[in-house]
Structures are given as C-alpha cells and as structure tokens.
Amino acid sequence: MEMIAEPERFRRACDEARRSGTEVGFVPTMGDLHQGHARLIKAARDDGCLVALSVFVNPLQFDSAADLRAYPRGLERDRVVATSLGVDLLFAPSESAMYPRGRPGISVDPGLLGERLEGSSRPGHFRGVLTVVAKLLNLAGPCRAYFGEKDAQQLALVWRMADELNVPVQVMGCPTVREFDGLALSSRNARLSPQERRASVALFEALSEAATQVRQGERRGDVIRAGMARRIAAEPLAALDYVAVVDERTWEDVGQLDGPARALVAARFGATRLIDNARLPWSGGEDMHNGGMHGLPREGA
Ligand code: AMP
Numbered sequence: 001m002e003m004i005a006e007p008e009r010f011r012r013a014c015d016e017a018r019r020s021g022t023e024v025g026f027v028p029t030m031g032d033l034h035q036g037h038a039r040l041i042k043a044a045r046d047d048g049c050l051v052a053l054s055v056f057v058n059p060l061q062f063d064s065a066a067d068l069r070a071y072p073r074g075l076e077r078d079r080v081v082a083t084s085l086g087v088d089l090l091f092a093p094s095e096s097a098m099y100p101r102g103r104p105g106i107s108v109d110p111g112l113l114g115e116r117l118e119g120s121s122r123p124g125h126f127r128g129v130l131t132v133v134a135k136l137l138n139l140a141g142p143c144r145a146y147f148g149e150k151d152a153q154q155l156a157l158v159w160r161m162a163d164e165l166n167v168p169v170q171v172m173g174c175p176t177v178r179e180f181d182g183l184a185l186s187s188r189n190a191r192l193s194p195q196e197r198r199a200s201v202a203l204f205e206a207l208s209e210a211a212t213q214v215r216q217g218e219r220r221g222d223v224i225r226a227g228m229a230r231r232i233a234a235e236p237l238a239a240l241d242y243v244a245v246v247d248e249r250t251w252e253d254v255g256q257l258d259g260p261a262r263a264l265v266a267a268r269f270g271a272t273r274l275i276d277n278a279r280l281p282w283s284g285g286e287d288m289h290n291g292g293m294h295g296l297p298r299e300g301a
Contacts, residue, residue, distance in 0.1 A: 004089060007139050010052075011139045023048065024141065026136070027145075029053065030057045030071065031075065033055075033081040041087060044144065047172075049143075051087045054092070057073060058128060060124075098135065108131045110157050113126075120242075121241055126154070129158075137162075140169075149173050149279075150276070155171070176277075183197075184204070188272050199235050199237035202235040203275075206232055208278075210280060220257075228263065229243050237269055238268070240265075242264070245264075246262055248262050259282070
C-alpha cells in the first residue's frame with residue numbers, strides 16, 4: 001500500500017492507475033476505521049477497482065470546536081487496518097495541505113436539503129462536507145466513489161452534487177453495517193458509557209418499529225414518526241433530536257406513504273450524538289436490512 005500526504009501526488013497516482021487501464025474506487029473517510037468503512041473498501045475491491053482511501057478529519061464540517069478536538073485520530077492504526085483490507089493508496093493529507101490558505105472562500109452550497117434534518121441540527125455541516133468531498137473528488141478524478149447509507153442524507157447530497165455539477169464520478173451507496181444488537185457502527189460509539197451503549201439500541205428499535213408499522217399497513221407519516229419518537233422517549237438516557245420519514249426521491253416529509261421512503265432518527269446519549277436511518281419496506285421493495293438508496297446504483301445490484 002502506498003501512503004500519500006501530498007494532494008498533487010494523490011492526483012498523479014489516480015491518473016496513473018487510469019492510464020494503466022484500472023478503474024479507481026475512492027473511499028473518503030475521516031479515519032478511525034471500522035467495519036462500516038471496511039464494507040465500502042470491500043465494495044470497491046469487488047468492483048475490480050484500484051482502491052484509494054482518504055483519511056482526513058475535515059474541520060469545515062464540524063460546528064463545534066470541542067467535537068472536532070474529540071474526534072478520534074490514529075493514522076498508524078488506520079494504516080495497518082487499511083493494509084489488511086487491501087487498500088492500494090492511502091491518502092492522508094494534513095489540514096494545511098488541504099486548506100493552505102485557511103478556510104476556503106469558495107464552498108459548495110448544499111441547497112435546501114442541506115438545511116434540513118442534520119443540516120438544521122448542525123448548521124454549515126453539509127456545506128463543509130460537500131466542499132471537502134468536491135476537493136477530494138477533483139483530486140481523485142473520474143472514479144467510482146463509495147459512501148455509506150449510514151449517512152443517508154450525506155449520500156443523497158453527494159449524489160445530487162455529482163449529478164447537478166457534472167462531477168465525473170459514479171456515486172455508489174453501500175448498506176449500513178451494524179453491531180449484533182442493531183446499533184450502526186460509528187467512530188462515535190466508543191464515546192458511549194456502558195449504560196449509554198445499552199440505551200443506544202433505541203435508535204435501531206425506533207427504525208425497526210417504523211418498519212413493522214409499515215408492514216402492518218400503516219401509511220400515515222405522522223403516526224410512524226410518533227411511534228419512533230415514543231420509542232426514543234421511553235429510553236431515559238436518550239434525548240431526541242429528530243425523527244423523520246421522508247420520500248426517498250425528494251427528501252420531503254411524507255404525509256401519506258405511497259412510494260419508497262426512509263425513516264431517520266438522531267438522538268443524544270450523554271455527550272454523544274448518534275444518527276441512524278433505514279429504508280422503509282415497500283411493496284415489491286426490499287426490507288430495511290438490505291434496501292438500497294432509491295435512484296442510486298447499489299453495490300451488488
Ligand atoms: P466517516 O469516516 O464517519 O466520515 O465515514 C466515512 C464513510 O463511511 C461515509 O461514507 C460513511 O457513510 C461510511 N460509514 C460510516 N459508518 C458506516 C456504517 N456503519 N456502515 C456503512 N457505512 C458507514
């Protein structure tokens with residue numbers, strides 16, 4: 001595995017791979033690699049790509065300095081894990097290499113969807129995400145880029161950006177990897193106390209309950225949202241941020257379920273904020289464990 005810190009060297013390495021006839025599979029991450037990231041890397045490998053992984057904790061997408069400081073960093077461990085997962089190129093730039101003049105004056109406007117849900121709870125978050133993703137995709141060049149459904153709103157926004165700004169990448173969505181009890185893997189999970197860790201299963205249970213309601217014929221968005229909120233409220237260690245049921249194509253709140261939809265939830269457990277989401281079952285569609293993002297190429301599909 002080749003390790004690269006210099007953006008222009010990363011660009012050249014990706015260019016060389018393409019010149020030799022290999023497709024580049026790019027997996028952007030903030031490091032602290034876990035099985036969720038491994039799933040994306042495996043998808044890129046299974047697609048026959050040269051796997052390029054980036055590890056960069058992007059300051060632009062943090063709305064709190066304390067959250068940015070607390071974000072786990074461990075490049076040496078990530079290097080070992082990436083090697084074992086068969087990554088070919090590990091791009092780990094410094095902050096000054098990515099932003100040599102400090103905060104960039106030009107950024108990507110995520111539009112109205114960027115202000116809702118996660119964007120409403122974390123102002124500026126998606127502008128920061130799309131700006132760094134645009135930079136990274138410009139460096140990687142034409143490629144397949146792999147993102148997790150764990151961050152479904154981010155995946156939808158990256159897909160829209162690539163589509164609307166003609167970025168020459170194919171955005172690939174990969175299913176959420178979960179712990180044995182349903183908690184979605186996240187670098188933030190390690191911050192949970194044992195009690196908070198037990199309580200955090202409420203997120204998956206709220207999503208499961210929403211799926212069950214739909215399977216039993218419930219179509220009213222408000223009723224499904226209320227059921228999810230009740231499940232979170234029943235957990236004393238959870239503080240609800242939002243629940244949502246959105247149309248998977250438009251991301252508008254669903255009044256009456258009449259097509260592919262996604263349930264989303266965000267809550268705090270002590271100082272740790274966790275998010276999760278799942279596609280709701282739909283007639284002829286998939287269930288919440290293997291559902292793909294509507295309109296996006298799905299790995300294995
Ligand atoms: P992060 O390092 O948290 O910024 O995540 C990097 C990429 O990994 C993003 O596309 C995430 O959506 C994806 N990812 C994070 N956690 C998971 C998970 N549990 N399952 C699948 N993908 C994930």
